[in-house]
Every structure is written in structure tokens, then in C-alpha cells.
Amino acid sequence: MPVSTNEQGEPIWRLRTSRAQWLGYLAWLAGISLFLLCWKLISDNTMWVFVEDAGRQGSDLISRMLPPQWSYAHRLWQPMWDTLNIATLGTLLGIAMAFPVAFLAARNTSPHPLVRSAALVVIVSSRSINSLIWAMLLVTILGPGVLAGIIAIALRSIGFVGKLLYEAIEEIHPTPVEAINATGASRMQVMSYAVLPQVMPAFAGISVYRWDINIRESTVLGLVGAGGIGLQLNAAINSLAWNQVSVIFLMIFVTVLASEWVSARVRRAII
Amino acid sequence: MNAARERLAEQGEWRRLPLIGDARLRWLMVIGAVLYLVLALSTISVNWDRVAEGMSRGLNFLAAFTQPDFISRRGDIVNGLLESLTMTLTSTVIGVALAIPVGLGAARNISPLPVYLLCRGIITVSRTFQEVIIAILFVVMFGFGPLAGMITLAFATIGFMAKLLAEDIEDLDWRQVEAVRATGASWLQTMNHAVQPQVMPRLIGLSMYRLDINFRESAVIGIVGAGGIGATLNTSISRYEYDTSAAILLIIIGIVLLSEYSSSHVRRWTQ
Amino acid sequence: MLTLRAVTKRYPTGDLALNDIHLSLPRGQVMALIGPSGAGKSTLIRCVNRLVEPSGGSIHLEDTELTGLSSGRLRQARRAMAMIFQEYALVDRLTVMENVLSGRLGYVGFWRSFLRRYPKTDVIEAFRLLERVGLGHALDKRADALSGGQRQRVGIARALLQDPRLLLVDEPTASLDPKTSRQIMRLIRELCAERDLAAIINIHDVNLARQFADRIVGLRGGEIVFDGKPGELNAEILTTIYGEEDWGNEEGEEEDADSAVQVTPAPALAMGGGR
Structure with missing residues (x-):
């Protein structure tokens, strides 16, 4: 100054x-x-006539959503269960794959710089592509269903968990690693005794956090046919049954809030 | 118990302490986890004929990555990308600008209770619903096109940024605020001199991060008609034009990489 | 038993940390390595077990040449040379017993160690060592719940469980208070005597070195500038090792402090010095 x-x-x-x-x-x-x-680019591509109409459209939408058709709720339990399964199994599969990838990607545990770059490419590609895109692809390959959703969630989770985990691995204290090395331990033993205990809390926290995000993500996978409550949402919107849509929204809202609460509790318990 | 374990260890009997002390609870959790896995896995139904049929498509898709086709749908790709990028930028700017008042309002230590509850409500709704769901509503209201997409992303940005900003403000260094207040500064002056300097660096970092997220999301909300590269991608996948899809995915990965690289520079520069 | 010939270490940055070191250590000898910070003490002992790769020269442990070993052979050789660290280097989130048992990692296979199914004899010996260093009651405590002195004791137990012939000790007392430092040095000294171990101890504190070592080697700028009995260490030699300083005065003060400490735990001291 x-x-x-x-x-x-x-x-x-x-x-x-x-x-x-x-x-x-x-x-x-x-x-x-x-x-x-x-x-300006956006405004050129916009039909302003529709936008002027937005307020009326919005209030119209709300009036058609209310009151929610509560009787529809009992048909949502099964899809909601599917959604939870997609998120949970997808997360499990994702972290199982992310775990070795993170060890290969961390500077201090990677066996070779080339392997490290390959692992980083896997992480970046997985992170860049939204689970909905993965789901679109998988649905054309595997056919519609829960399986495509699970794999889509898993593929997206690799990058997220992998990135945060390899950063955690790079931040461990080096002295215990040195000490375990000095005892004549093998590479794998050094990992399991010196590295793993140091990153385990971070790993658990990251996984639960991703599970919570995945619950939210898996609510829309059905829009492209990959199972879960999104299928019902898609059907309801296509048939303009807005009073059913509002029931689905409420259901999603409650589920996501609950999962966020669980995840926050678990993470606080770990740290 | 400790003495018993000592005596056993003396005789060479030693096992790792279990993570959960109570044996009944431990078994209950193991059985619960196995039961859940069995139930959840049983909901997956796979049509193997369909998978076998899709496998060749999967291989085609992988092969497409070796020769992505940037040319034949060049016009669509460029338009989609331009739309995505403009949506990303405008929505981040608008979203961050709106997130600042919401974030201030959602910080318990500087705002009155009614404002706090209102702002927290906005944040919760914005964070709970996946961007695609919000996009569906805005497309109905504002018509197809990038404007709906922009508003969607801006809305999602508000929830994301305001929550983190509010948390930051809630645990900022209160002594500095009091020191400024003691000089007789007004509320706005206090914000400007005591709160802003403390939260600014992180705010910039988070904005860069959100810019990155918004770009990735802009690639999917096109699926429901909210403009951007997602629409192009969706079309190419449903037409099985995998070489074009591969090209688009590679472009997305490239842009995400670029933005990650530059945002780390910006962050270093601002701190 | 340990012989270093013409050992040199140059770091990739170009710094010459060790220059043409010749040293030989007979069985059962406790040698203190003193010298200013950056003299290459740490590098020297890390070259022996190859946590740092020496750039030239040869190191023999009994009949094994260490510098050329493949990684599998190196693991075997490392079992015979245990290391004790400055910051204890325990794994904080593991229990005391797990930390001690990790000294056996060079002997047991991966799955056995991963599942913590150590052979009975290992567990018996681990517990005996814990009792020996006075921590038998703490076997299920997590390492980060211990005090500095206790952690260093766990580190010593881990090293001894390797059943080594040589101890490499890197600044064992740097993070400890003077009283605990003495207790730890005495413990190392006693254990070396019990098991007929040779030891190289890096140490900052010249008085501790004088009191607990059979032989002192002074290192300066990566070269050995003194090698002799503790009694031969005088102000002139300290000046060649550390540079100009009023040594006489400081020695006097330190000795006063020593005698003050020595008065209280006299019986234990007699045990330590009575070799």
C-alpha cells in the first residue's frame, strides 16, 4: 500500500x-x-413471447400441482426403493473401483509415472461426464433398467472419490511410511500399515458424502430409462399429470433431506 | 477386560480390537448389511439377450473414441458448445451475485430469524433437487432454449454458493467484526471492512469451482430441452452416431481439464 | 560387523551430503554420531538401510553387500537393522500392540499381517518387550494417546521385535524433555548391552553422547572429522566439528545441570552405567 x-x-x-x-x-x-x-447470445436464442408468459405459466403449473394426488404415493414405494438401491450399490461399486485408482494416482504410492498419468486420465474422464450421460450411454448398451443406473452412478463416483482420496493420500505423514519401510515390510504391507490407517477416516467420509450426492443424482436417471423414481417422473410429466408430479417432488425432497442428514451425522461421527 | 487381554497377550493370544465393541451389535450390523445386499441385488433384473445385443454397440462406442468425428455435425456441436459456455458464464455470474445476499441472510450470526428461515428455505430447495428436475420446471415456464437453462443453473448456483458462504460467515473471526463496529461503522461498512476481506478469497475459489460444475451440468440439462451441448449429445446417442458422441465427450473432458487447470491458477493468484 | 567404504551421497539438487565416508563398527559397539544440522548424520544412517540410496561406495553388513541388493533381498537385509526415529514415526491410528507387531512385517506374509494373525511366538515376544519398556498396560491404547516418551518406548519395542543385530537411531531425544531424554538413552544403552547389539545413534546433545556412547564420530559437511573415545572429546575438537564457540563455559553449565538430574534417579543410573 x-x-x-x-x-x-x-x-x-x-x-x-x-x-x-x-x-x-x-x-x-x-x-x-x-x-x-x-x-445477448442467450437472448437471441430465446422466444421472448414465451418468457412474457412465464408468470402465468408458473401460476398455472402450481395450480395444477395442487392439491397433490396422495393416492398416487403408494405406487412410488417400489421406484423409491430402486432409487435408493441404485445410489447405494452404485456408490459401493464406485468406491471399490476408485480405491485402487486413487492409490495408483497418488504421487507417493504410484508405482510408475506412466501408471499415474493413466489413473489421472481415468479420474478426469469420470469426473467430467455427468452420471446422466453415462446412463444414456449404458441404456443403449445394456437396455433400460436398474443395472444401467447402478453402473452409471459407479462410473461417475470413481472420479469424485478417486480425486479426493488421492489428494488425501498425498497429504499423509511420510515418517510412518519410512518407519514401516525400515522394518523390511513389502510394498503391500507398507500400504496396509502406514498408508491405509492414515487415509481411512478421509475415505469413509468421502464415500458417505458421495452416497448422499448419488441419492440426488439417481432420482433423475429414470428420465433416460435407467430405473428409479425418474421413470415415474418422466411418465407423469409426459401425461401432464402435474398433481402426481408434485407427489414425486415431495417424495424426492424428503428422501434427499434424510440422506443428507444421515451423511452429515456419519461424517461428524468419523471426524 | 484390559487385564484379561494382557494375560492373553502374555501367552501369545492377541487379536485386533474389534471396531464395534458390543459383539451383538456387531453381528446385527453384519447380518443387516448382508440382508440389504441380498434384497437390493435381487431387484436387479438383467435381460441377457438385450445385453448381448447391446454389447456390440458398446464396442462400437469404445471404438468411436479412437476416431471421433468432429466434422460431420460441426455446426450442431459449435452451436451447442457456444450455448453451453454462455449459459455457464451468465448463470455463474448471476447465481453468485444473488447468492451473496442469500448467503448473508442465511448466516445465523448476522441476520434476523425470519430472514434466516427464508434464506435457508431457498438454499434447501435449490440443493435438494437435481438440476435436471429444476430444468424441467423452468422449461415449462420459459419455453425451450438456453434461457431456461441459464435460470436453472443460476438457481442451483444460489443454493450451492449461499450455503458455503453462510457457513463461512458463521465461523469467521468475530473479533475483527467487533473491531470495525467499535469504530462506529454502519452495517454496510461493517460488511465491507470486516466480513468481505475474510470470506473473499474462498468466495472466488468457490465461484471458479461452481463455474466448472455449471459447465458439466449444462451438458445434461439439454436433455430436457434447456439448451446447450446436451441436446446435441442426446441426439447423437439416440441416433447411434457414436463417433459424434465421442467427439462431444472428448470436448467436454478437454474443457473441464482446461478450466480445472486455469482455476487453480486463478486461486493461487487471488490468495 | 558394519563396514562403510567410500560412501558418497549427492542429492539430485547437487548438494553433496556425504563425501567419501569410511567407517567400521564392531559387534556390540554403541557409536554416537554428532555434528551440526545438515552435516549428513541423517543421510548417513539412512544410507545404511537404504531409505536413502547412496550414490557411491559400498556398505557391508557382516557378509552382505547392501548397496547392490534387489528390493526383495533388501527387505531381508532390513530385518537385521532396526531403526528408531526422531518423531517416533508410529502409526497414530493403530494401537500400541499393532505398532509393536509391525516390527515383524519383514518376517510374515501380507495376509497374515493384514488380518493381524501373527504367530504366537511373535505376540509373546512383543508383549515381553512392551513390559520391558514399561508399557504392558497400554497395549490396546491408540498410539496418538501416548506421551512423547511413551511413544519413543513403543518405537524402541518395535525396533527390537525385528530381532536386529544393528540399531540405527535417528535423533531419539530431539522431541523430548531432558529427563525423558536420559531415560530413553539409558534404555537404548541397556537394551544394546542385553542383546549385544551394535548401534549408530545420531544425536545433537554432546553431553548425552559422551555419557552413553562407547565411541563418538564427528561429522561436518559430509566428512568425518573426529573418531574416538568420549573422553578424547575436548573443546578443540568440538570447534572443528561445530565451529568456534566458548565450549569450556557451556560444558561447565551443562555438567551442573547433569549433576542436578543425576542426584534423583541415582539407582537407575547406576544400572545404566554399570556395563
Whole structure:
């Protein structure tokens, strides 16, 4: 923070130097013009007639959603159970695959730089592609059903769990590793005695966290045919049965909130 | 118990302490887990003929990655990408801007109870529903196109950012706030001088992270008609044009990698 | 039993940590390695069990040449040289017993160690060692629940369970208070005598080195500048090792402090010194 003096010899205090100030203004200008440009592109692709109608459409939607058709709820238990299974089994499968990948991707446990890059590619590809896209692909390959959903969730989870876990592995204390190495332990024994105990709490926390996210993700997989409550949602929307849609929404809302609560409790217990 | 274990150890009998002390509870949990797995796995029904038929498609898809086709649907891909990117940028800017007041309102230590409950409500609704579900509603209200997508992503961004921001504010260093207040500063001045400097670096980091998430999500909300690259991808997959799908997926992975790389730079630069 | 010939270590950064070290250690000798920080003490003992790969020279443990061993052979050789660390290097989340038993990792297979099914004789010996270092009651405690001195005792028990012929000890007292430091040094000294072990002890504290070692080697800038009996260590030699300082004065002060400590636990001390 420079302090300079003016002609009268009084100190002037400014937060930044003027050069940095100019750069700051320029950055803001560039950012705002970029934003406006993007906004223009969107507005060009929008039918504003529909948008003017949005308020009426919205209130119309709500009036058709209410009151919810409660009798529909009993047909949702089975799909909800499927959704939970997709999330849980998918998470289990995902963390089972993510576990070795993370060890291969962490700088301090990877056997070879080439293996490490390969593991990182797996993690990045899995992270970049949404589970819904995986589900679309898998449905064309495996056919519609719960299995496609489980595998889609698992494939997406590899990247998430793998990334957080390998970061945790890279942050372990190196001295216990050195000590176990000095006893003449094999590579696998060093992993199981020096590395594993140090990353186990992080691993459990990450897995439960991902399970909670997966519950939310698996509610929509049915839209592309991969099982779960999304199938019902899709059917209800296609038949414009909005009073059924509202029941489904409520159901999803409660389930996701419950899973978030469970996951937060478990994570607090671990840490 | 300890003395008993000592005596056993003296005679060479030693087993690891079980994770759960109570043997009955331990077995109950094991049986529960096995029972759940059996029940959950039994819901998976696989049509093996369908899988066998799909396998060749799966192989085609994998083969497509070796020769992705960027050319034949170039126009659709470029348009979709441009839409995705503009949606990402505008929604992040708008979402973060709106998340700041919501986040302030949802911090228990600086806002009155009614405001707190309202803001927490907004956050919960926004976080509970998967982006695709929100997109369905906004598409009904605003018509097909990127505007609905942008509003969806902005809404999701509010929930994500506001929650983390509120948590940050709730555990910020209260002494600094009091020090500024003691000078007789107004509420806005307190925010500007005591709260903002403490939460700003993390806010920028989180915005970059959210930008990344929004891009990935923009690739799927197109499935329900909310614009972006998702629509192009969806079409290519349902037409079995796997070489085009592969090209799109590679582009998505590339952009996510690029943004991850640059966001780590931005974060280093701002901290 | 341990012979180093022309051992050199140059780190990839270009720093020469060890330069042409010749050293030989007979059976049962306790040798203290002193020198300023960065003199290469840590590097030297890590070169012996190859936690750090030496860049040149040869190291013989009895008849085995260590520097050329394949990784499988190296594991076998490491069983004979146990290491004790400065920050104890215990695995915090494992229990005391698990930490001690990890000393047997070089002898048991992966699944046995993973399932913690150690042979009976190993468990008996592990418990005996725990009792010997005074921690038999703590076998199910987690390592991070112990105090610094207790942790170092667990570290010692783990090292001894390896059934080594050589102890490599890296700054065993650096994180401990003066009284605990003495107790730990005395314990190491006693155990070496009981089992006829040779030991290389890196140590900062010259007075501890003088009191507990049979032989002192001074290292400076990666080279040996002194090698002799503790009695031969005088102000002039300390100056060549550490650089100019008013040694006489400090020694006097330290000795005063020593005698103050020595008065209270006198019987134990007699045991330690009575070899």
C-alpha cells in the first residue's frame, strides 16, 4: 500500500498502485463485456413471447400441482426403493473401483509415472461426464433398467472419490511410511500399515458424502430409462399429470433431506 | 477386560480390537448389511439377450473414441458448445451475485430469524433437487432454449454458493467484526471492512469451482430441452452416431481439464 | 560387523551430503554420531538401510553387500537393522500392540499381517518387550494417546521385535524433555548391552553422547572429522566439528545441570552405567 505525497507535502494514501488499479478496471471491463455478449447470445436464442408468459405459466403449473394426488404415493414405494438401491450399490461399486485408482494416482504410492498419468486420465474422464450421460450411454448398451443406473452412478463416483482420496493420500505423514519401510515390510504391507490407517477416516467420509450426492443424482436417471423414481417422473410429466408430479417432488425432497442428514451425522461421527 | 487381554497377550493370544465393541451389535450390523445386499441385488433384473445385443454397440462406442468425428455435425456441436459456455458464464455470474445476499441472510450470526428461515428455505430447495428436475420446471415456464437453462443453473448456483458462504460467515473471526463496529461503522461498512476481506478469497475459489460444475451440468440439462451441448449429445446417442458422441465427450473432458487447470491458477493468484 | 567404504551421497539438487565416508563398527559397539544440522548424520544412517540410496561406495553388513541388493533381498537385509526415529514415526491410528507387531512385517506374509494373525511366538515376544519398556498396560491404547516418551518406548519395542543385530537411531531425544531424554538413552544403552547389539545413534546433545556412547564420530559437511573415545572429546575438537564457540563455559553449565538430574534417579543410573 503505497503512500505518496502531494504538492503540499501531505501524504496521500491509496489502496493500490495506479497501474494495478488500471489493470483492475480493464479486467472488470472485459468481464462485463463478456457477460453482456453472452447475455445477448442467450437472448437471441430465446422466444421472448414465451418468457412474457412465464408468470402465468408458473401460476398455472402450481395450480395444477395442487392439491397433490396422495393416492398416487403408494405406487412410488417400489421406484423409491430402486432409487435408493441404485445410489447405494452404485456408490459401493464406485468406491471399490476408485480405491485402487486413487492409490495408483497418488504421487507417493504410484508405482510408475506412466501408471499415474493413466489413473489421472481415468479420474478426469469420470469426473467430467455427468452420471446422466453415462446412463444414456449404458441404456443403449445394456437396455433400460436398474443395472444401467447402478453402473452409471459407479462410473461417475470413481472420479469424485478417486480425486479426493488421492489428494488425501498425498497429504499423509511420510515418517510412518519410512518407519514401516525400515522394518523390511513389502510394498503391500507398507500400504496396509502406514498408508491405509492414515487415509481411512478421509475415505469413509468421502464415500458417505458421495452416497448422499448419488441419492440426488439417481432420482433423475429414470428420465433416460435407467430405473428409479425418474421413470415415474418422466411418465407423469409426459401425461401432464402435474398433481402426481408434485407427489414425486415431495417424495424426492424428503428422501434427499434424510440422506443428507444421515451423511452429515456419519461424517461428524468419523471426524 | 484390559487385564484379561494382557494375560492373553502374555501367552501369545492377541487379536485386533474389534471396531464395534458390543459383539451383538456387531453381528446385527453384519447380518443387516448382508440382508440389504441380498434384497437390493435381487431387484436387479438383467435381460441377457438385450445385453448381448447391446454389447456390440458398446464396442462400437469404445471404438468411436479412437476416431471421433468432429466434422460431420460441426455446426450442431459449435452451436451447442457456444450455448453451453454462455449459459455457464451468465448463470455463474448471476447465481453468485444473488447468492451473496442469500448467503448473508442465511448466516445465523448476522441476520434476523425470519430472514434466516427464508434464506435457508431457498438454499434447501435449490440443493435438494437435481438440476435436471429444476430444468424441467423452468422449461415449462420459459419455453425451450438456453434461457431456461441459464435460470436453472443460476438457481442451483444460489443454493450451492449461499450455503458455503453462510457457513463461512458463521465461523469467521468475530473479533475483527467487533473491531470495525467499535469504530462506529454502519452495517454496510461493517460488511465491507470486516466480513468481505475474510470470506473473499474462498468466495472466488468457490465461484471458479461452481463455474466448472455449471459447465458439466449444462451438458445434461439439454436433455430436457434447456439448451446447450446436451441436446446435441442426446441426439447423437439416440441416433447411434457414436463417433459424434465421442467427439462431444472428448470436448467436454478437454474443457473441464482446461478450466480445472486455469482455476487453480486463478486461486493461487487471488490468495 | 558394519563396514562403510567410500560412501558418497549427492542429492539430485547437487548438494553433496556425504563425501567419501569410511567407517567400521564392531559387534556390540554403541557409536554416537554428532555434528551440526545438515552435516549428513541423517543421510548417513539412512544410507545404511537404504531409505536413502547412496550414490557411491559400498556398505557391508557382516557378509552382505547392501548397496547392490534387489528390493526383495533388501527387505531381508532390513530385518537385521532396526531403526528408531526422531518423531517416533508410529502409526497414530493403530494401537500400541499393532505398532509393536509391525516390527515383524519383514518376517510374515501380507495376509497374515493384514488380518493381524501373527504367530504366537511373535505376540509373546512383543508383549515381553512392551513390559520391558514399561508399557504392558497400554497395549490396546491408540498410539496418538501416548506421551512423547511413551511413544519413543513403543518405537524402541518395535525396533527390537525385528530381532536386529544393528540399531540405527535417528535423533531419539530431539522431541523430548531432558529427563525423558536420559531415560530413553539409558534404555537404548541397556537394551544394546542385553542383546549385544551394535548401534549408530545420531544425536545433537554432546553431553548425552559422551555419557552413553562407547565411541563418538564427528561429522561436518559430509566428512568425518573426529573418531574416538568420549573422553578424547575436548573443546578443540568440538570447534572443528561445530565451529568456534566458548565450549569450556557451556560444558561447565551443562555438567551442573547433569549433576542436578543425576542426584534423583541415582539407582537407575547406576544400572545404566554399570556395563
